[in-house]
Amino acid sequence: xxxxxxxxxxxxxxxxxxxxxxxxxxxxxxxxxxxxxxxxxxxxxxxxxxxxxxxxxxxxxxxxxxxxxxxxxxxxxxxxxxxxxxxxxxxxxxxxxxxxxxxxxxxxxxxxxxxxxxxxxxxxxxxxxxxxxxxxxxxxxxxxxxxxxxxxxxxxxxxxxxxxxxxxxxxxxxxxxxxxxxxxxxxxxxxxxxxxxxxxxxxxxxxxxxxxxxxxxxxxxxxxxxxxxxxxxxxxxxxxxxxx
Amino acid sequence: xxxxxxxxxxxxxxxxxxxxxxxxxxxxxxxxxxxxxxxxxxxxxxxxxxxxxxxxxxxxxxxxxxxxxxxxxxxxxxxxxxxxxxxxxxxxxxxxxxxxxxxxxxxxxxxxxxxxxxxxxxxxxxxxxxxxxxxxxxxxxxxxxxxxxxxxxxxxxxxxxxxxxxxxxxxxxxxxxxxxxxxxxxxxxxxxxxx
Numbered sequence: 222x223x224x225x226x227x228x229x230x231x232x233x234x235x236x237x238x239x240x241x242x243x244x245x246x247x248x249x250x251x252x253x254x255x256x257x258x259x260x261x262x263x264x265x266x267x268x269x270x271x272x273x274x275x276x277x278x279x280x281x282x283x284x285x286x287x288x289x290x291x292x293x294x295x296x297x298x299x300x301x302x303x304x305x306x307x308x309x310x311x312x313x314x315x316x317x318x319x320x321x322x323x324x325x326x327x328x329x330x331x332x333x334x335x336x337x338x339x340x341x342x343x344x345x346x347x348x349x350x351x352x353x354x355x356x357x358x359x360x361x362x363x364x365x366x367x368x369x370x371x372x373x374x375x376x377x378x379x380x381x382x383x384x385x386x387x388x389x390x391x392x393x394x395x396x397x398x399x400x401x402x403x404x405x406x407x408x409x410x411x412x413x414x415x416x417x418x419x420x421x422x423x424x425x426x427x428x429x430x431x432x433x434x435x436x437x438x439x440x441x442x443x444x445x446x447x448x449x450x451x452x453x454x455x456x457x458x459x460x461x462x463x464x465x
Numbered sequence: 466x467x468x469x470x471x472x473x474x475x476x477x478x479x480x481x482x483x484x485x486x487x488x489x490x491x492x493x494x495x496x497x498x499x500x501x502x503x504x505x506x507x508x509x510x511x512x513x514x515x516x517x518x519x520x521x522x523x524x525x526x527x528x529x530x531x532x533x534x535x536x537x538x539x540x541x542x543x544x545x546x547x548x549x550x551x552x553x554x555x556x557x558x559x560x561x562x563x564x565x566x567x568x569x570x571x572x573x574x575x576x577x578x579x580x581x582x583x584x585x586x587x588x589x590x591x592x593x594x595x596x597x598x599x600x601x602x603x604x605x606x607x608x609x610x611x612x613x614x615x616x617x618x619x620x621x622x623x624x625x626x627x628x629x630x631x632x633x634x635x636x637x638x639x640x641x642x643x644x645x646x647x648x649x650x651x652x653x654x655x656x657x658x659x660x
Contacts, residue, residue, distance in 0.1 A: 283655035284654070347619070
């Protein structure tokens with residue numbers, strides 16, 4: 222009888238641990254080899270539990286961006302490319318978030334002088350996951366890549382997941398005129414954004430206050446704090462980068 | 466002399482431009498009413514709180530940072546009011562018996578723990594996150610609003626190297642100086658207001 226109770230308790234505790242898993246992540250290598258000095262794009266595929274969300278690099282008025290800690294001496298992650306976030310408002314608090322499947326691209330740089338052979342790419346990622354409640358979770362990801370100093374002939378074919386991840390990245394814009402007077406921002410829109418519902422996500426500090434206005438050719442908005450005029454114009458799941 | 470004039474001018478400027486803090490009237494967990502007018506001539510800290518938020522846990526369970534600040538400054542005459550603006554049933558809103566257990570465990574010792582279930586006081590102050598701190602000087606002016614410190618993280622190990630905004634502001638006020646950083650960026654979980 223005691224054994225039965227113990228087994229039941231163990232089952233329940235393991236079930237609750239599984240039930241509490243709000244975020245999962247895996248590392249995917251579109252190509253499983255690289256030569257020293259090369260940069261390879263790798264994918265961090267994250268799945269967020271239904272109804273929960275995680276945050277963009279500028280989380281907005283609350284929340285926290287995922288924190289990536291990479292382990293290993295033979296490589297560096299030069300850059301993480303963040304996919305387009307979504308606007309989220311709950312009880313008047315505005316955030317930039319991700320739901321469901323999230324695909325980050327990371328630029329993996331194999332250090333020159335790394336000897337041929339397998340090396341492990343490992344990271345701990347801390348996620349703040351929120352619904353009504355907020356819970357911090359840490360996920361470990363790892364994968365091995367073959368370092369090979371011989372030049373291999375490569376096909377031009379792009380891994381389908383990398384192609385999907387690239388489609389979700391902000392696009393570059395050119396010839397967009399912008400103006401900033403203190404916390405008031407004006408963008409002259411390109412033709413493809415005329416008459417679309419728009420949102421602007423600042424790269425670093427600040428969020429757009431509700432009182433933004435939009436004509437066919439201009440998007441005018443104010444930030445809630447001192448903000449640099451860099452970030453993303455977002456419309457219907459796509460985004461366009463506004464840089465310095 | 467020039468320095469003295471500068472300090473006087475700076476002090477006068479910050480005093481003149483500090484806005485009166487919104488008045489409040491809330492009940493605590495014992496049913497006692499606390500009004501802002503009860504604390505005339507006192508420095509008041511309003512700490513918007515949700516004990517289940519990972520950012521709050523960083524400063525309570527994982528470090529004792531806020532409990533230590535509460536004890537230190539209450540001993541110096543500061544009134545430290547923790548305010549819970551979580552709507553009933555949302556994260557951070559607890560039945561009294563559970564709240565007492567949590568406070569025993571996390572070491573919280575505010576002057577009082579106030580209930581703001583309809584979120585009216587939180588919204589009047591513009592509290593967006595937990596913890597979000599507002600400091601009212603002895604004249605009833607809002608002289609600080611923002612984060613507990615400068616490092617936006619949930620890691621207790623970051624506290625030591627962070628700029629302790631609230632500690633610095635309270636030290637300045639107690640020494641009769643103007644608060645040098647009146648507004649900082651608060652970080653934390655969104656306040657769980659009723660919709």
